[in-house]
Amino acid sequence: MKMTYVLPQTGRTENEEQEDWDGRFGDFLIDLQTQEGLTDLTIRQLQLHLRAYDAWLKELGRCWTSARREDIQEYLQQVRDHRSASTLRSKLWSIRRLYAWARENSIVTVPSCWMMVARRTYERKRTVVPSSHQLQQLLELPDTSTDKGLRDRAVLELLYATGMRATEILSIKLHQVVKDRCLRIMGKGQVERLVVYGEDAAYWIAQYKEKRQMMLLKAGHSVVATQQLFVSMGKHAAYQYFELRRMIRAYAQRLNLKLTPHALRHAFATHLYQGGAALRTIQLLLGHAQLTTSTIYISRRIEDSKKMMHIHHPREDGYKPYRRWSSG
Known part of the structure; x- marks a missing residue:
């Protein structure tokens, strides 16, 4: 059968x-x-x-x-x-x-x-990772005087603050948002993990939640049409992936960038690494089973490499030897 x-x-x-x-x-x-x-x-x-x-x-x-x-x-x-x-x-x-x-x-x-079959090598297309300055500009683009702008700002803040996958963001339920800024989510492969986020994301989520029911009503939906945190103003009550992708692409184009929801996940990992976070910590936050997977998400810039050389190579001006290696 x-x-x-x-x-x-x-x-x-x-x-x-x-x-x-x-x-x-x-x-x-x-x-x-x-x-x-x-x-x-x-x-x-x-x-x-x-x-x-x-x-x-x-x-x-x-x-x-x-x-x-x-x-x-x-x-x-x-x-x-x-x-x-x-x-x-x-x-x-x-x-x-x-x-x-x-x-x-x-x-x-x-x-x-x-x-x-056909397992030939081919070039992996590199994800373009925006700088932290470009990300800040992106976050400030939504018009937060509107309901849609509030939702967009909350989504963008949470994506960048946590590095969550698009499907994980879209599956967050309203009751999961608590005061301690911590989410327990079911990630890829049904693996549960804790996700934490900062005060900025918490602030914009709180602002958006005050308008959430009104957004549903304006779109012709019942206030109990969906339990998902992020809602749509279209025919679907719950926010859909194609809407999320379209939203990020539209804002990115205003900055002459080409970004996807997954690019923000890469930016999260890359900016953590540039800030000095350990790879194991980044692996934990991304929810990866293997460390090698996390390294794919980190885009090193030539400026980062030059800075590392300037600080750590003995032939560079910025080099300062550890005390244990200095004479006397």
Whole structure:
């Protein structure tokens, strides 16, 4: 018996959206979400990738269960030619996970080497990290005399103050905001962690909360339409990811920057590091299981390297030897 996967937020099934959707994709998504605790946003992205891959194969007259390795490589090459490196990585991950799951469940009998299909090296696109001065300018752009501006300022302050992921920010419930400026959130992989934030973020969250109910009413929603902290003034009561991304992009463009919600997470880590925070501390605050993952989020500037050389290299003017190494 095939299971039917229900799309997050829409409540519609795959069969309702597309009659030829393979029910085994639904089984795969349910197993992945249940076993690994992936977010609805990640599951939705997987679903879109599977749909595109399946449609491409059907144009060749093939089913995904009988696809050859060469077919997959040709598909990924097409993605490489027309899409960004991050999209290629995401689609490659989706396909590898699909076939690994299908092999474990005896749906396909492909060699284990297929799990490494098309794992070629390619340049990772570097996230542009704004300076602390640019971030301060960004935070001051929202018009806080309006309800929308208050919400935008609160969101931006909290993103920069905590380095939380976009999905984590959007999943905060109203009752989680307490006076001690500490949030207990469920992060990636259903790993719980504590998040702390400063007085600036607390101030703007408090200002926004006073207008939250009015925002819901103005948008035609009930005041109990959602328990999420951040609400929308559109057709959805809860603030959506596409609205968050659009908001940050619009403010960033006014500063001639190209920023995403994830870029603020990088800025959080980078500015902590520039301020002297230990890598282990940054790892803890970001909620990473591996230290090497945290280092990806830190963008070192050439100015930082020059400053380090000036202070710590014996051939530089700013060098001061430790007492234990000085003579006498």
